[in-house]
Amino acid sequence: MGSRRHLNAFLEMPATLPPIAWIEIIQPKLEHETSVMTCVSKADNVHERIKEAILIPLTILIIGINVSILFLVVMDKRFHNPKVAFISTLGVADLLVGVVSVGTLLTRANEKNYDTCLIRIGFTISTCVASILSLMCIALERFIAITYSLNYKSVVSKNRVIGTITAVWVLSMVVGFLPLVGWRNEHYFQYCSYLYVLPPNYIISITVVGAILPFSIMFVIYIKLYRNARFHIKRIEALENIMVVESTRRNMGILRLSSRSWRSLKTMIYVFGCVLVTWSPFFIATFVQITVGQDMCVLKDIVGTHLLVLGFSNSFLNPLIYVLRTKDFQEKVKERFERCKLCAVYSPDNNNE
Numbered sequence: 001m002g003s004r005r006h007l008n009a010f011l012e013m014p015a016t017l018p019p020i021a022w023i024e025i026i027q028p029k030l031e032h033e034t035s036v037m038t039c040v041s042k043a044d045n046v047h048e049r050i051k052e053a054i055l056i057p058l059t060i061l062i063i064g065i066n067v068s069i070l071f072l073v074v075m076d077k078r079f080h081n082p083k084v085a086f087i088s089t090l091g092v093a094d095l096l097v098g099v100v101s102v103g104t105l106l107t108r109a110n111e112k113n114y115d116t117c118l119i120r121i122g123f124t125i126s127t128c129v130a131s132i133l134s135l136m137c138i139a140l141e142r143f144i145a146i147t148y149s150l151n152y153k154s155v156v157s158k159n160r161v162i163g164t165i166t167a168v169w170v171l172s173m174v175v176g177f178l179p180l181v182g183w184r185n186e187h188y189f190q191y192c193s194y195l196y197v198l199p200p201n202y203i204i205s206i207t208v209v210g211a212i213l214p215f216s217i218m219f220v221i222y223i224k225l226y227r228n229a230r231f232h233i234k235r236i237e238a239l240e241n242i243m244v245v246e247s248t249r250r251n252m253g254i255l256r257l258s259s260r261s262w263r264s265l266k267t268m269i270y271v272f273g274c275v276l277v278t279w280s281p282f283f284i285a286t287f288v289q290i291t292v293g294q295d296m297c298v299l300k301d302i303v304g305t306h307l308l309v310l311g312f313s314n315s316f317l318n319p320l321i322y323v324l325r326t327k328d329f330q331e332k333v334k335e336r337f338e339r340c341k342l343c344a345v346y347s348p349d350n351n352n353e
Helices: 002-012 019-037 046-075 082-107 114-147 149-155 158-176 200-241 246-252 259-291 297-312 314-325 327-345 348-352
Strands: none
Touching: 046 082, 046 297, 046 314, 082 114, 082 158, 082 314, 114 149, 114 158, 114 200, 114 259, 114 314, 158 200, 200 259, 259 297, 259 314, 297 314
């Protein structure tokens, strides 16, 4: 359509005009159409400045809380089990998200070389995908623990846990660094932002593998567990209606689980809701921009800055939820604080006084 308009404009021009006049008439139309079809932004834009202001304190929080959680896991043997192994993998992934954020702050999305840009983007994608896949593994582990509790130890063996964690990281690294080995755009304008440096078909592929598929699996798992819970609750209520004592309900528990397991399940549901709230806007806006909004340059900037930072915040909220919802973590944190207080009370300076 654009070429036909240019041809009509060319045919409608008077034949007496010199060639230089024809160029002056046609060139503005070509430049206007090119500017509409191509989004070109600079690294020093208002969205990047806002992202930097928010990312500095967020990065400190992400690194601080994840290092603390991983330290507690390593130091306490109570946490050396398959469930916490997947939580630790999530903690490592979230910690690396904070480390990648440091790189983002240092470079200010202004890498001079395209390969250097793709290395940082690759680490960013890999750590975020690893975080989401770790959440999926935690959901699968809880599903097995609740549904097949009698066979749990045989199904969730040490070797299978190690193999699953390894597969998560290998898949995440492969997905993240595909652009570095060839799946990339032809041009680089020295603005290293997500939608500006990655081809649309690659973005759609990693959205499916790293977000839609894991989210769907987690959703199905939690829906199935909820339905099973409702089924057993109705059975328990039916037994109560025929004069079964109340203690029977407490002994059976929802889904015939201990209150500890049920609390763990609710914690995972909170984590799943958190990841949906923080990452869904990013993936939805990315899909909209690629499919119907190629000319929406503002949306392109927002996805790579504000919505990306919102997704990064999930790496701070994940460990925070575990600390607030998991009794073992709460007890360990309280124990550490009490030790710190005792150290402060019995320090040499206080004794001298």
